[in-house]
Amino acid sequence: MSPRPAPDLDSRRDQVLRAARAVAESDGWSAVTMRRLAGELGVTQPVLYSAFAGRQALIDAVALRGFGDLAAALEAVDAAPLPRMRAYLDFAAAHPRVYEAMFSMPLGLPFAADDTPEPLRQAFSALHDAFPDADGTRAEVVWSALHGLATLDAGGRLRPAHTQARLDLAHRLLTEQETS
Amino acid sequence: MSPRPAPDLDSRRDQVLRAARAVAESDGWSAVTMRRLAGELGVTQPVLYSAFAGRQALIDAVALRGFGDLAAALEAVDAAPLPRMRAYLDFAAAHPRVYEAMFSMPLGLPFAADDTPEPLRQAFSALHDAFPDADGTRAEVVWSALHGLATLDAGGRLRPAHTQARLDLAHRLLTEQETS
DNA sequence: GACGTTATCTAACGATGCTAGCCTCTGTCC
DNA sequence: GGACAGAGGCTAGCATCGTTAGATAACGTC
Numbered sequence: 001m002s003p004r005p006a007p008d009l010d011s012r013r014d015q016v017l018r019a020a021r022a023v024a025e026s027d028g029w030s031a032v033t034m035r036r037l038a039g040e041l042g043v044t045q046p047v048l049y050s051a052f053a054g055r056q057a058l059i060d061a062v063a064l065r066g067f068g069d070l071a072a073a074l075e076a077v078d079a080a081p082l083p084r085m086r087a088y089l090d091f092a093a094a095h096p097r098v099y100e101a102m103f104s105m106p107l108g109l110p111f112a113a114d115d116t117p118e119p120l121r122q123a124f125s126a127l128h129d130a131f132p133d134a135d136g137t138r139a140e141v142v143w144s145a146l147h148g149l150a151t152l153d154a155g156g157r158l159r160p161a162h163t164q165a166r167l168d169l170a171h172r173l174l175t176e177q178e179t180s
Numbered sequence: 181m182s183p184r185p186a187p188d189l190d191s192r193r194d195q196v197l198r199a200a201r202a203v204a205e206s207d208g209w210s211a212v213t214m215r216r217l218a219g220e221l222g223v224t225q226p227v228l229y230s231a232f233a234g235r236q237a238l239i240d241a242v243a244l245r246g247f248g249d250l251a252a253a254l255e256a257v258d259a260a261p262l263p264r265m266r267a268y269l270d271f272a273a274a275h276p277r278v279y280e281a282m283f284s285m286p287l288g289l290p291f292a293a294d295d296t297p298e299p300l301r302q303a304f305s306a307l308h309d310a311f312p313d314a315d316g317t318r319a320e321v322v323w324s325a326l327h328g329l330a331t332l333d334a335g336g337r338l339r340p341a342h343t344q345a346r347l348d349l350a351h352r353l354l355t356e357q358e359t360s
Numbered sequence: 361g362a363c364g365t366t367a368t369c370t371a372a373c374g375a376t377g378c379t380a381g382c383c384t385c386t387g388t389c390c
Numbered sequence: 391g392g393a394c395a396g397a398g399g400c401t402a403g404c405a406t407c408g409t410t411a412g413a414t415a416a417c418g419t420c
Contacts, residue, residue, distance in 0.1 A: 104284040144328030165317045176356040
């Protein structure tokens, strides 16, 4: 085996995180066990605990990186309603398990509190930029609608053939004038 | 112990289901273990398997009853947008763990397929009645928005003080004229 | 009163997250 | 050049989970 090459905590954390993401995307989060990840990386379970405090901390890390990726995906397109909506839904569809970790699994991350991690704040800002208003209520509603579309679609709750029609309708409704 | 009183499978299923719902609402789904439920009911674990094929089937049953309750809650109010939106969000807020089982946990239930269980169809119809359109796309978008609002709010992702403002804005946006 | 049926309990299996303790290797200092 | 300290990894194990097989005891019937 590896004699004693390079611990390098950061790169190890990255390896574990990538392995977790890969297993989750292919076989679901229930398959993401510490033993499976250890086997995938060619080490034993206890080694993983030097990178993450536990399974929950690992999932939190995957989710946090997911928020960073989502923010990047949103910022990569024009700060207009339709492009950002499409980017959001594309991200959720492309990485359903990561999206699940971000929103549908119990996390230890704070959200609307003052100590909200930066990637979360950044992702929300990217939405707010495309749907500006005074206090962010509009962005929250937009976010909710997108999240609902993404989640229900991914869960097979909506008719798959109508994905585009739903996006078009949602776009039209959400960009109506706010005539108080 | 009970000598051989009354098996009565239906009532036992009901007992187990209620216990599961109660434990889930108080301590979360991770606390809903077969041993915990058995202890709660004064029986042993294997007895539960005479009522449900396994833990997953039990969760499915809780979710299915939840859809029935949601449909009833929606039908109990006027078939108008705002009352039904409020009823939906109230249900999700009142039974967060049941709602979680219905939408955020892996279920074995079919959804948009032809064999969709009746309670699901009924709940969706109650939304469609309040947001009628030709092919149901509008109702799906409304449903998505409500689901997003309910989920993100329950998960602490949104500012708690603005719940009412979000509902008002969502209502205004979703009831705009559909000028094609 | 004896019997078969049936519901129940006891006990166990495999798998999980996580941890304690030993062992091996690396790098350093004399 | 060689011994030592320390860091990192591995083996083995604990408690808990879902689930199941086999033994046990109570009921209704004849």
